Amino acid sequence: MAPELRNCSICGRLFAYQPGGRTVCSRCRDQEEEKYMVVRRYVRDHPGATVFEVAEATGVDEELILQFLREGRLQSRGFVEVVQCQRCxxxxESGKYCAKCLQELDSQFKQVISTNRPNKPDTQEKRSSRERMHIKD
Ligand SMILES: [Zn+2]
Ligand SMILES: [Zn+2]
Incomplete structure (x- = not known):
């Protein structure tokens, strides 16, 4: 039986599709694999790095890193609850302020009745960029 030919979803080349396999040709798959190894190594050396940091450092597309996460090849910790301190x-991992700011705010609060609230920074930053990753052993 002749293999089914499909167009690679990345480069568009025709390739022999494996039933149940991915719609990517072997050449693109190899390239993806190389990027995966680069990302994996970086995350191993920098546990807790965000998707954004990893993309910046390795030059691999954020989208591809997110795909690795979706495929479970990389793991994300604090998928939902990684946020930034609203003050600094x-x-x-959670809440509105970091421990240091909480402490400072607490002591300020005790000293004076604060009239000016801290400026609320933009909290709508792309959440996916802030997912922290680590390697599963
Ligand atoms: Zn391809
Ligand atoms: Zn803070």
Whole structure:
């Protein structure tokens, strides 16, 4: 039986499609694999790096890194709850402020009745860029 030919979803070349397999030709798959190894190595050396940081450092598309995450080849920790401190912008796992700011705010609050609220930075930053990753062993 002749293999089914399909167009690669990345480069458009015709290739022999494996039933149940991905619609990517072997050449593109190899390239993707190389990028995966680069990303994997980076995340291993920088546990807790965000998708954005990894993309910046490795030059691999954020979209591809997110695909690795979706495929479960890379794991994301704090998928939902990675947020920035509303006061200083430090990455925190949950809540509104980092521990340091909480402490400072607390002592300020005790000293004076604050009249000016801290400026609320833009919290609508792309959430996907902030997913933290680590490697599963
Ligand atoms: Zn291809
Ligand atoms: Zn803070």
């Amino acid at each position: 912008g430090t990455y925190i």
